[in-house]
Amino acid sequence: MRMTMIEAIRNAHDLAMGEDDKVVVFGEDVGFFGGVFRCTAGLQEKYGKNRCFDAPISELGIVGAAIGMAAYGLKPVVEIQFADYVYPAYDQIVSEAARLRHRSGGDFTCPLVIRMPAGGGIFGGQTHSQSPEALFTHVAGLKTVMPSNPRDAKGLLLAAIEDPDPVIFLEPKRLYNGPFDGHHDQPIVPWKKHELGEVGEEYYTTPLGKAEIVRTGMDVTILTYGTMVHVAQTAASEAGIDAEIIDLRTLVPLDNDTIEASVKKTGRCVIVHEATKTCGYGAELSALVQSSCFFYLEAPVTRVTGWDTPYPHAQEWDYFPGPARVAQNLKKVMEV
């Protein structure tokens, strides 16, 4: 059936909780109200307050408590209301969740999913727009996931919940209701009218660590994830470039084989993400591509990203790496 990304995420929670009574869900406004984005709506009513509940406004507390629960043997799935709010929990994520298995010699483990809406395009300014994925991909022991459509959001979330290790699950909030392609002045097609809004009702998982080629092409490989998957498709089509577009879906572990095969085929690589540029995930991708595909490259690996500034409010669309900026860089790479 057709679902928005919100409904797909809610459905994944529902199935996971139905399948395994160790799955517990909590976060700010998550229980009675069902989350500010409604991703957990109805779960408290269906599974009771012991399994889905509200938390005090303390991200450190939410993640710290969830680590204790995971160590006990539950499978907590917690929501950080906005990725921008995750920083108070950073020590708990980096020093605790990520290292617990390793530092205890496997004595304790931390099967934990930390969900958080990320990315801009909603006039959220600097505190409701950030894409902090690189802060997590840099940490040994974490897996980092970002889906770009309802079908994957459900499958990846269920895979993350099944995973025996902590998973950071970033939800591009601009995609919650439809495949936003960066044309902010045009209406978006709702997921209900889009084929990727077609989500199986059954329990299924989409494996972590597997990218998807969303468009095959010969001219250039675009490595991207989240909202930018849709921006990249529009940009390539508007620029009339036969791009091969890879939706990474999981950033760690990364599907390097798919990337390598594609870049070796096209000889060009453009990396597109919404997060800031310097030391962003694109830097890692760029380094990997140049070391594995150096002799196949016909142009420098190019990054199209958000600027290295705080995310602005009024000037949002000058910050956001929209289709025009992506297309311009694609053309530049093709001219080399």
Add this chain to the structure above:
Amino acid sequence: MHKASHPLSLHVPEPGCRPGDKPDFSEFVIPKAGEARKPAHNATAQSMRDMAFSIVRVLNKEGEAVGPWAGDLAIDQLKSGLRHMMMLRAFDVRMLTAQRQGKTSFYMQSLGEEAVSCAFRMALKDGDMNFPTYRQSGLLIAGGYSMEIMMNQIYSNAADPIKGRQMPIMYSAKDHGFFSISGNLGTQYIQAVGWAMASAIAGDTKIASAWIGDGSTSTSDFHAALVFASTYHAPVVLNVVNNQWAISTFQGMARGDAATFAARGHGFGIPSLRVDGNDYLAVHAVAKWAADRARSGLGPTLIEHVTYRAGGHSTSDDPSSYRAKGESSAWPLGDPIERLKAHLITLDAWSTERHAQAETEVMDEVRTAQKAAEANGTLTSGKSPSSRDIFEEVYAEMPPHLIKQRQEAGY
């Protein structure tokens, strides 16, 4: 209204005495043993507010157990309590020396605080989980954990259960109710509350016990733990070990001039009390009371253990550079081993001779464990964990990039 005529100045607290001063605890108010009342298990925080400002004490100067908190331990239990504390002290002596001999990189001892962890452990049941800091080794010793395995960890040798990955004393012993020690201060406090919440969610009967030092109560983790414990009535005992010193800063740096650490619980409606941390009987009685509360679904209790860190913070600091000489012996709550020994002597259950004999026995036992551990190697000689272990258990299943890096490293 005052005229703004004086420039403001910042108040930076300082302890009463520093090197060169005469130790002085005259302002430290010590209630008489036996004076503190014992509230009902379901007492509210408000009804026992005074107990966060007093100190529960059982053993008096004569070594007798007095008052309503006395009498819950049989002579055999007291004797094994004494043995646990002596064992911990002997263990510390040997390991401190081993560190000085270069057999490991670092060590932290529990000197002077042995009663806190040893007595507390006896109030817990198997299956309960402690989230300790680095000065609760007594939880393991009193729980019957193998000293040889502890030493294997300290030596990071081939038999180290955590495979050389952590600094000495960062034990992990799930089966003995001992959560993996982090080294980042305070983080475990909220995790303990989460573990306790999980036990409640699962309809289990186990409780958690959280540990933190006076200095680390300043962390946000401490505050978050109190919020969550109070909000969800988590079955957890929240311990603050106030040993007066956080490396070189005295407890006033975390507490200011305000109230007590126990009083921190009042803002959260958590029943809170202070206990003489050098009094084995008092610690046990208060721990038992709090554990019973948690197990009966009455929620969290905050216990401030008032004690004194008689040794350095670790092998990396010299307390004589920041503490007054003789402060340790001037500490008015005495030594936990001496006090329990004196009590057993008043009961005619112990003697000076028996004690001396026990000291030898305990030291022999520690030496035997040490010999066995050293056969597995030390940090600087003999067998070591494999360097392949660096890459194992970062994830349950090794991802491709780590396999590649492991191969690159030659393992």
